Amino acid sequence: MDGRRHSVDLPISRTLVALRRVRSLRDPSTNSMSKFSALVDTGNWEIDSSKGISLQFKNDRQEGGSDGDALRSKNLGFYGLREDCVDDFELNCGMGKSKLNSGKNTGWVGKTGLPSKTKQVDGSDYCASNYKPLSERYFDDHEDTELDLACTPSSNRFEDLDKYTEPTVESSRAEQADHIISTQKFPYKNQVKSFGVVGDGVSCEASPHASVSDAISGHSAPLLENEEVDDVDDSHYGLGHGISCCWLRTPKFRESYLSYDAEEHPLVSGDVDSPAFYKKRILKHINNEITPYSEAPRCLSEKFRPKSFSELVGQNVVARSLLGAISKGKITSFYLFHGPRGTGKTSASRIFAAALNCLSMEEHKPCGLCRECVLFFSGRSMDVKEVDSVRINRITRVRSLFKSAANPPVSSRFKVFIIDECQLLRGETWAAVLNSLDSLSQHVIFVMITPDLDSVPRSALSRSQRYHFPKIKDLDIANRLEKICTQEGLDFDQAALNFIASKSNGSLRDAEMILDQLSLLGKKITMALAYELIGIVSDDDLLDLLDLALSSDTSNMVIRARELMRSRIDPMQLIIQLANLIMDILAGKCQEGSSEVRRKFSTNHNSEVDIQKLRHGLKILSETEKQFRLSKNQTTWLTVALLRLSSTESSSLDSNDSNLCLKRAQDQDGDFCTLSATGDGSKHLVTSSSDDYKPHKLGIQDDCKGELESIWKRTTDLCQSESLKNFLKKQGNLSSLCVNQECSGSHTHSLTMEVIQAILNTRPRRLL
Ligand SMILES: Nc1ncnc2c1ncn2[C@@H]1O[C@H](COP(=O)(O)OP(=O)(O)OP(=O)(O)O)[C@@H](O)[C@H]1O
Ligand SMILES: [Zn+2]
Numbered sequence: 001m002d003g004r005r006h007s008v009d010l011p012i013s014r015t016l017v018a019l020r021r022v023r024s025l026r027d028p029s030t031n032s033m034s035k036f037s038a039l040v041d042t043g044n045w046e047i048d049s050s051k052g053i054s055l056q057f058k059n060d061r062q063e064g065g066s067d068g069d070a071l072r073s074k075n076l077g078f079y080g081l082r083e084d085c086v087d088d089f090e091l092n093c094g095m096g097k098s099k100l101n102s103g104k105n106t107g108w109v110g111k112t113g114l115p116s117k118t119k120q121v122d123g124s125d126y127c128a129s130n131y132k133p134l135s136e137r138y139f140d141d142h143e144d145t146e147l148d149l150a151c152t153p154s155s156n157r158f159e160d161l162d163k164y165t166e167p168t169v170e171s172s173r174a175e176q177a178d179h180i181i182s183t184q185k186f187p188y189k190n191q192v193k194s195f196g197v198v199g200d201g202v203s204c205e206a207s208p209h210a211s212v213s214d215a216i217s218g219h220s221a222p223l224l225e226n227e228e229v230d231d232v233d234d235s236h237y238g239l240g241h242g243i244s245c246c247w248l249r250t251p252k253f254r255e256s257y258l259s260y261d262a263e264e265h266p267l268v269s270g271d272v273d274s275p276a277f278y279k280k281r282i283l284k285h286i287n288n289e290i291t292p293y294s295e296a297p298r299c300l301s302e303k304f305r306p307k308s309f310s311e312l313v314g315q316n317v318v319a320r321s322l323l324g325a326i327s328k329g330k331i332t333s334f335y336l337f338h339g340p341r342g343t344g345k346t347s348a349s350r351i352f353a354a355a356l357n358c359l360s361m362e363e364h365k366p367c368g369l370c371r372e373c374v375l376f377f378s379g380r381s382m383d384v385k386e387v388d389s390v391r392i393n394r395i396t397r398v399r400s401l402f403k404s405a406a407n408p409p410v411s412s413r414f415k416v417f418i419i420d421e422c423q424l425l426r427g428e429t430w431a432a433v434l435n436s437l438d439s440l441s442q443h444v445i446f447v448m449i450t451p452d453l454d455s456v457p458r459s460a461l462s463r464s465q466r467y468h469f470p471k472i473k474d475l476d477i478a479n480r481l482e483k484i485c486t487q488e489g490l491d492f493d494q495a496a497l498n499f500i501a502s503k504s505n506g507s508l509r510d511a512e513m514i515l516d517q518l519s520l521l522g523k524k525i526t527m528a529l530a531y532e533l534i535g536i537v538s539d540d541d542l543l544d545l546l547d548l549a550l551s552s553d554t555s556n557m558v559i560r561a562r563e564l565m566r567s568r569i570d571p572m573q574l575i576i577q578l579a580n581l582i583m584d585i586l587a588g589k590c591q592e593g594s595s596e597v598r599r600k601f602s603t604n605h606n607s608e609v610d611i612q613k614l615r616h617g618l619k620i621l622s623e624t625e626k627q628f629r630l631s632k633n634q635t636t637w638l639t640v641a642l643l644r645l646s647s648t649e650s651s652s653l654d655s656n657d658s659n660l661c662l663k664r665a666q667d668q669d670g671d672f673c674t675l676s677a678t679g680d681g682s683k684h685l686v687t688s689s690s691d692d693y694k695p696h697k698l699g700i701q702d703d704c705k706g707e708l709e710s711i712w713k714r715t716t717d718l719c720q721s722e723s724l725k726n727f728l729k730k731q732g733n734l735s736s737l738c739v740n741q742e743c744s745g746s747h748t749h750s751l752t753m754e755v756i757q758a759i760l761n762t763r764p765r766r767l768l
Contacts, residue, residue: 299512299513299516300484300488300512300513300515300516300519301342301508301509301512301513301516304480304484304487304512305347306344306347306348306351307351307354307366307368307377308351308364308365308366308368309322309323309348309351309355309364309365310364312344312347312348312351313344313472313476313477313479313480313508314343314344314470314472314473314476314477314508315343315344315348315469315470315472318337318348318467318468318469319348321467322348322352322355322467323355323363323364323365326352326355326356326365327363331356331414331442331445332445332465333437333440333442333444333445333446334437334445334446334448334460334463334464334465335349335352335445335446335447335448335464335465335466335467336422336447336448336449336450336453336456336460336461336464336465336466336467337349337447337448337449337450337467337469338449338450338451338452338453338456338466338467338468338469339451339468339469339470339471340451340469340470340471340505340506340507341451341507341509342504342506342507342508342509342510343469343470343471343472343506343507343508344469344472344508345449345451345469346418346420346449348467348469349418349420349447349449350384350418351366352416352447353376353384353414353416353418353445353447354366354372354373354376354377354384356412356413356414356416356445357372357373357376357381357383357384357412357413357414357416358370358372358373359371359372359373360373371411372411372412375411375412381411381412382409382410382411383409383410383411383412383414383415383416384412384415384416384418385404385415385416385417385418386418386419386420387401387417387418387419387420388420389419389420389421389422389423389424389425390421390424392419392425392429393424393425393426393428393429395428398428398429398432398433401417402432402436402440405417405436405440405444406440406441408441408443409443413443414443414444414445415443415444415445416445416446416447417444417445417446417447418447418449419446419447419448419449420449421449421450421451422448422449422450422456423450423451423452423455423456427457430457430459430460433446433460434459434460434463437463448460448464453466470506471505471506471507472506472507472508473506474498474501474502474506475501476508477500477501477504477506477508477511478494478497478498478500478501480508480511480512481497481500481501481511481512481515482494482497484512484515485497485515485525488519490515490519490523490524490525491523491524491525492524492525492526493524493525493526493527495527496518496525496526496527496529496530497515497525499527499530500514500515500518500525500530503530503534514530514533514534517533518530518533521533535569535570535573536569536573536577537564537569537573537574537577539581539597539598540597540598541564542574542577542578542581543581543597543598543600543601544560544597545557545560545561545564545578545642546578546581546582546601546645547597547600547601547604547605548560549617549642549643549645550604550605550610550613550614550617550645551604554643557642557643558639558642558643561638561639561642565635565638571628571634571635571637571638572625572628572634574638575621575624575625575628575638575641576625578617578621579618579621579622579625582614582617582618582621583618585614586611586614586615586618613645617645620641620644620645621641623641624637624638624640624641708733708734709733709734711734712732712733712734713729715734716728716729716732
């Protein structure tokens with residue numbers, strides 16, 4: 001549904017990206033859409049009383065018969081019990097063994113070293129008593145620990161997945177389908193809550209998420225948009241009933257054969273309930289005849305959405321703080337994540353939700369392997385909801401939300417409501433949420449997300465724990481892009497990645513989007529491609545143009561400028577780039593780099609006169625930028641500006657600087673005489689104009705200097721405050737003076753702000 005919703009709006013390039021991703025992710029041998037589905041298809045849970053439970057993966061290539069690799073087997077260190085396990089077995093806890101008793105008909109529910117009650121506990125209980133560090137728990141418990149397994153009236157989905165993913169030679173596909181159907185009759189409802197530790201001692205070396213669907217990505221979280229249903233009652237959950245809720249972007253298990261195809265079938269339908277329907281669907285899935293609609297990431301940023309705190313780039317403080325809160329059990333009910341777009345707020349909220357419910361004893365959560373993590377990452381957690389801000393502005397929906405919040409979590413410790421774009425919430429909605437905070441149980445957590453903190457009511461700010469997500473540093477972005485390129489098999493120039501990073505304004509998503517598009521243009525991510533895509537001129541081209549301009553090679557300069565503008569370069573962009581380049585040159589940065597053009601430029605233009613020209617050029621470009629805003633004919637203005645760069649205007653000023661101290665300039669407002677001097681004794685001629693200040697560095701005759709000093713003295717004498725007078729006399733000097741010819745006889749010397757500005761050399765203005 002997500003894909004369908006967006007397909008109308010997507011520009012063609014994005015569509016191409018999506019198509020390409022779909023193709024690139026398809027496994028050539030199985031035609032399966034993701035690595036995970038391949039793993040699931042070939043995975044085999046093996047129970048060994050001495051080793052715990054291990055998951056074996058058959059190598060895909062073996063199926064193709066190409067190289068006959070042996071089975072890959074990895075002990076995930078994932079310990080727990082299955083319904084069909086023997087009643088008693090040894091559980092390997094990584095550091096020793098614990099005797100375990102399994103209850104009858106149990107799922108992955110159990111606990112270690114806890115009273116054998118199965119009632120739900122609230123967050124504080126869990127934090128205080130259940131969440132000891134692994135080592136402490138081990139030494140406390142490992143001798144006499146019994147893993148009491150809570151009875152579930154029926155199986156849970158995870159268990160079913162487990163069973164399903166255990167293909168045996170004997171079991172036919174139809175049997176598998178039958179099995180799945182038979183075990184899905186009572187999904188979740190009345191399931192006994194678990195708060196014990198199941199995934200203890202996880203020892204998987206690879207990313208804990210390697211074996212789970214990347215459903216945490218946006219793409220794997222189909223948008224459940226049942227517009228008509230207001231009631232968000234947990235009792236509605238379940239396959240046969242569809243998802244009767246208004247949640248948006250609730251992660252769903254996108255590759256599950258258990259999920260209905262929202263595009264083919266209505267949410268609530270008699271057909272959908274029928275076993276025959278499921279059997280058909282499941283068989284289709286097994287035979288790879290259907291492809292879950294949202295299984296492939298549509299773009300790089302979806303594919304590489306971080307799934308653990310350690311994958312979150314450039315947000316170490318936030319990550320450490322959130323992890324610390326979890327490990328110390330200091331969980332509050334209202335979090336507010338704010339910061340610029342594309343910096344990881346939504347990703348972090350999902351990771352946080354997963355970590356809150358993760359059953360692992362490891363410090364680094366979410367583990368990605370425990371029951372809760374698998375449920376969450378496969379999009380099947382019933383306890384983490386992403387809520388559409390706009391929708392819950394309707395009062396009926398807010399009520400539904402609180403009704404749902406009032407129900408205990410289905411299988412997890414915490415019920416987490418993630419509300420993205422919370423700045424869109426209306427006043428009443430905010431009030432309802434804030435009022436409910438105290439009354440709701442401690443297992444309910446709201447995570448609000450906004451890029452615009454100013455739009456969040458003060459009352460909400462003061463009640464929340466705020467986490468700021470700053471812009472991501474260019475270096476971090478470039479490193480992340482490099483990793484993505486490596487994983488995607490994209491060849492790249494490091495300079496191009498650095499360049500993309502610098503153009504993405506601290507947003508990793510923006511950078512990934514650019515990379516995504518570039519990956520469609522060619523095999524290698526190069527500067528040239530990046531320039532082409534982003535629509536800017538390379539530094540070398542700019543230097544070439546500037547060289548022609550400064551060298552007064554007018555005809556070639558015009559030809560070159562036209563060429564550049566013909567190649568779809570926006571004139572405004574060119575002006576901005578030229579100005580930036582000049583600033584770099586003045587700052588001495590241009591010598592860096594070794595391109596031929598750079599060398600040529602620095603050889604040709606290293607005199608003091610050139611530097612003066614460049615300074616002057618900056619002013620011309622700044623004026624031209626203003627002209628651009630008023631004029632439609634930007635190309636002409638750009639050419640004029642370039643010609644002015646090459647004109648002798650600045651050098652003629654230089655040649656005259658010994659005798660020119662006063663210049664009359666005409667502007668729209670009238671005639672002004674402007675005289676300026678800098679604090680270091682050198683003087684500026686200021687040609688006054690209505691909108692800009694144009695000082696030219698000049699020498700100045702002593703009589704002018706004396707006159708300025710005398711005016712300055714008389715002016716400061718008028719100052720009534722002694723301290724200000726002293727300060728101005730000591731620290732200031734008159735840098736410029738404009739005399740309006742029409743009112744020169746009556747001009748005053750009062751100390752206005754403008755005068756002070758002129759005095760302090762900040763921005764000389766007219767002195768009337
Ligand atoms: N800090 C980060 N670490 C890793 N990836 C990130 C980070 N920030 C953004 N990304 C990338 O950008 C994508 C979007 O990130 P996410 O949705 O978390 O950002 P956001 O801050 O919530 O943006 P928005 O405010 O627009 O919703 C992710 O899928 C991921 O690929
Ligand atoms: Zn976990």
